[in-house]
Amino acid sequence: xxxxxxxxxxxxxxxxxxxxxxxxxxxxxxxxxxxxxxxxxxxxxxxxxxxxxxxxxxxxxxxxxxxxxxxxxxxxxxxxxxxxxxxxxxxxxxxxxxxxxxxxxxxxxxxxxxxxxxxxxxxxxxxxxxxxxxxxxxxxxxxxxxxxxxxxxxxxxxxxxxxxxxxxxxxxxxxxxxxxxxxxxxxxxxxxxxxxxxxxxxxxxxxxxxxxxxxxxxxxxxxxxxxxxxxxxxxxxxxxxxxxxxxxxxxxxxxxxxxxxxxxxxxxxxxxxxxxxxxxxxxxxxxxxxxxxxxxxxxxxxxxxxxxxxxxxxxxxxxxxxxxxxxxxxxxxxxxxxxxxxxxxxxxxxxxxxxxxxxxxxxxxxxxxxxxxxxxxxxxxxxxxxxxxxxxxxxxxxxxxxxxxxxxxxxxxxxxxxxxxxxxxxxxxxxxxxxxxxxxxxxxxxxxxxxxxxxxxxxxxxxxxxxxxxxxxxxxxxxxxxxxxxxxxxxxxxxxxxxxxxxxxxxxxxxxxxxxxxxxxxxxxxxxxxxxxxxxxxxxxxxxxxxxxxxxxxxxxxxxxxxxxxxxxxxxxxxxxxxxxxxxxxxxxxxxxxxxxxxxxxxxxxxxxxxxxxxxxxxxxxxxxxxxxxxxxxxxxxxxxxxxxxxxxxxxxxxxxxxxxxxxxxxxxxxxxxxxxxxxxxxxxxxxxxxxxxxxxxxxxxxxxxxxxxxxxxxxxxxxxxxxxxxxxxxxxxxxxxxxxxxxxxxxxxxxxxxxxxxxxxxxxxxxxxxxxxxxxxxxxxxxxxxxxxxxxxxxxxxxxxxxxxxxxxxxxxxxxxxxxxxxxxxxxxxxxxxxxxxxxxxxxxxxxxxxxxxxxxxxxxxxxxxx
Ligand code: B3K
Ligand code: ZN
Numbered sequence: 001x002x003x004x005x006x007x008x009x010x011x012x013x014x015x016x017x018x019x020x021x022x023x024x025x026x027x028x029x030x031x032x033x034x035x036x037x038x039x040x041x042x043x044x045x046x047x048x049x050x051x052x053x054x055x056x057x058x059x060x061x062x063x064x065x066x067x068x069x070x071x072x073x074x075x076x077x078x079x080x081x082x083x084x085x086x087x088x089x090x091x092x093x094x095x096x097x098x099x100x101x102x103x104x105x106x107x108x109x110x111x112x113x114x115x116x117x118x119x120x121x122x123x124x125x126x127x128x129x130x131x132x133x134x135x136x137x138x139x140x141x142x143x144x145x146x147x148x149x150x151x152x153x154x155x156x157x158x159x160x161x162x163x164x165x166x167x168x169x170x171x172x173x174x175x176x177x178x179x180x181x182x183x184x185x186x187x188x189x190x191x192x193x194x195x196x197x198x199x200x201x202x203x204x205x206x207x208x209x210x211x212x213x214x215x216x217x218x219x220x221x222x223x224x225x226x227x228x229x230x231x232x233x234x235x236x237x238x239x240x241x242x243x244x245x246x247x248x249x250x251x252x253x254x255x256x257x258x259x260x261x262x263x264x265x266x267x268x269x270x271x272x273x274x275x276x277x278x279x280x281x282x283x284x285x286x287x288x289x290x291x292x293x294x295x296x297x298x299x300x301x302x303x304x305x306x307x308x309x310x311x312x313x314x315x316x317x318x319x320x321x322x323x324x325x326x327x328x329x330x331x332x333x334x335x336x337x338x339x340x341x342x343x344x345x346x347x348x349x350x351x352x353x354x355x356x357x358x359x360x361x362x363x364x365x366x367x368x369x370x371x372x373x374x375x376x377x378x379x380x381x382x383x384x385x386x387x388x389x390x391x392x393x394x395x396x397x398x399x400x401x402x403x404x405x406x407x408x409x410x411x412x413x414x415x416x417x418x419x420x421x422x423x424x425x426x427x428x429x430x431x432x433x434x435x436x437x438x439x440x441x442x443x444x445x446x447x448x449x450x451x452x453x454x455x456x457x458x459x460x461x462x463x464x465x466x467x468x469x470x471x472x473x474x475x476x477x478x479x480x481x482x483x484x485x486x487x488x489x490x491x492x493x494x495x496x497x498x499x500x501x502x503x504x505x506x507x508x509x510x511x512x513x514x515x516x517x518x519x520x521x522x523x524x525x526x527x528x529x530x531x532x533x534x535x536x537x538x539x540x541x542x543x544x545x546x547x548x549x550x551x552x553x554x555x556x557x558x559x560x561x562x563x564x565x566x567x568x569x570x571x572x573x574x575x576x577x578x579x580x581x582x583x584x585x586x587x588x589x590x591x592x593x594x595x596x597x598x599x600x601x602x603x604x605x606x607x608x609x610x611x612x613x614x615x616x617x618x619x620x621x622x623x624x625x626x627x628x629x630x631x632x633x634x635x636x637x638x639x640x641x642x643x644x645x646x647x648x649x650x651x652x653x654x655x656x657x658x659x660x661x662x663x664x665x666x667x668x669x670x671x672x673x674x675x676x677x678x679x680x681x682x683x684x685x686x687x688x689x690x691x692x693x694x695x696x697x698x699x700x701x702x703x704x705x706x707x708x709x710x711x712x713x714x715x716x717x718x719x720x721x722x723x724x725x726x727x728x729x730x731x732x733x734x735x736x737x738x739x740x741x742x743x744x745x746x747x748x749x750x751x752x753x754x755x756x757x758x759x760x761x762x763x764x765x766x767x768x769x770x771x772x773x774x775x776x777x778x779x780x781x782x783x784x785x786x787x788x789x790x791x792x793x794x795x796x797x798x799x800x801x802x803x804x805x806x807x808x809x810x811x812x813x814x815x816x817x818x819x820x821x822x823x824x825x826x827x828x829x830x831x832x833x834x835x836x837x838x839x840x841x842x843x844x845x846x847x848x849x850x851x852x853x854x855x856x857x858x859x860x861x862x863x864x865x866x867x868x
Contacts, residue, residue, distance in 0.1 A: 015378055018376070026052050031152075036125055089139075117135075123160075129196050166196075166197060191275050207220060231287055260278070270306075317420045363621070364386060575617070575642060627832075752793075813851075824862055
């Protein structure tokens, strides 16, 4: 190979939304037969194909890593010189207008380490087809706007694969010769290929049933390996709650006789909404109190709900093309967020969702991969399952819900589901349905779909003669390929509070100009203004609020989000100046200290979980996001110092809080979990005092805990502190939990997140641990993912954290490009760092970019990260 072949990285092809064309052919019926075998699975596909419109173009099917065995049109074999085959496609130049196409291919699920298409996990067969995995199973028009009715027949050895599942309803099953057996499935609902699924193997199941609102009985089954089967009850209960909620809140009913969920160890993301046959990462199904924390329980509940809700928002009405991904993802995230809010504490849910948005989406929006929720172009679609498409997408739907009001929003979604059932549509179709149902003009609102970047809202207030004037100004930073953005239309929730804490006014401001003023008349005296209640728009506020006003809102606001946000602002006012001066301003510190004390001595805290959140300093990642230049060492040092001082100064209050909440006074699960959250927050500070007595307290909690929430909280606090018996504790945890993969993931992650420069050495050891493997995405995330988010451990002056990450990205790219690309993204924001971090990150990105054999996934991320 020539030298410049090596040094010139290959260019990826870019796909553009503006170039969308309807498919040249449609496929209405798909009959698939699988004869399963680890190294040579035979796939026979019989397709009913019709030319779409008057043209004479060839039929070009997508296909990757397939061995083609035969092609036949209307039962006539097609000779090899009558088609053109490439690595990516099969082209049939002259085909009739309507015909039956039969294609036989062979695939090797055992060799499939990318976990896209048909692969094996713990010896069982499973599939992942979204976005473009179906083309790794058979040649097909693998695009979401080709919808077909599927019939699937699976043949496999009965002993190894007693369970044979696919989408839809079971039709028939039977025994064949030579120890084989078979099953047939039929999915009556036309679907795109990305929703196809097949699962086969030695699986156990639990079952239940749900009667829908029109009285139809649905069988519910959750399948997994026998070792995990006793951990599925919470997922099943969550599924039933989700089904009832979607009937009650959206009028959506389930539409098959059976709903199957399968939990597998090896999965690239959380779960997949395949029609009637969801495939899940075990992390989002398995839960019992010994092995799962309260947060795990909540995560299972929300992901089960999310995938269930996709049955309507995604499956019955699907996306025309992948640029429309937020049509199903943003909407479905909004639906699952509201489900969880209805079930638990709405305020805590909002706080946690905003934290995720700020930590991941704001960062993405200010980096080289920034894109609108409906991107204009992509190279590798798997790189666009992003916080922007999901989380900001959900915020956009939330704003629509607020601007229209719940009733008009519901009329809009009813209209959308009725008009587009069985179709592949666009975000424009969704917005237009809401507009038609509500009469609200959403012309300007549509900019949220096309403009990237996080808007910045400047707030100023003026009071005189009983009139408060609130001046709002909006701007949006440039993002790659986009400058001079136009103003957005957004709802800004405000409330005014009197000096004695009464809520005088609460109102939604419809903000749609670059600058706008809002008047509030007849005020007896100057009120305290609360802006962006409920975090009503995904923006950054620039608001010079006085500390006195913040304290007033902490005391009197009834919106838990604003109370928490006001506390975060007090903390930021303490932390941010110290990042440059290196000194904590004593008054700023004292304010936080006093506010913490007031919160902890409040005899009637409204919500213990909100209180736990309020007693938490802004995460390092958010402080970094707000900084003009990120100095990771300064952020860690200042934040650690604040924690240590608060811990020492408020020790007796933390101790009392711990003692008061270390009891099981409540009976409902939610109150118990809130109590644990608060108690464990207190324990964290107590351990941070460095006092032997508190190490002993945490060690006792670790050993005596009756649940994983308490055990893990104690373990985390000790492992991330200067606890002298740290090594023994780590060994004890390993000895106890080494046979529980999901618990072992936590063990890996907590060490990789150790907030110290020692983390690198530990991570190097973990990467050589006998339980570490690059083939399991959860394990990779728990070590390399956790490490790359560790501000103090990953960002080192010598750049060795970056070098280690890139070494592993190069290895991982050969095995699983999707996961490799996710890991590189942690270097995307290199330009925002101070020196020498920025240069060291760039050097590693450049080294990665020189690798000639990169996947298109990693190539897209690295080339965009380096581009000017
Ligand atoms: N729709 C899937 C995600 C598929 C990701 C493909 N790279 C899960 C979900 O959002 O529900
Ligand atoms: Zn989804």
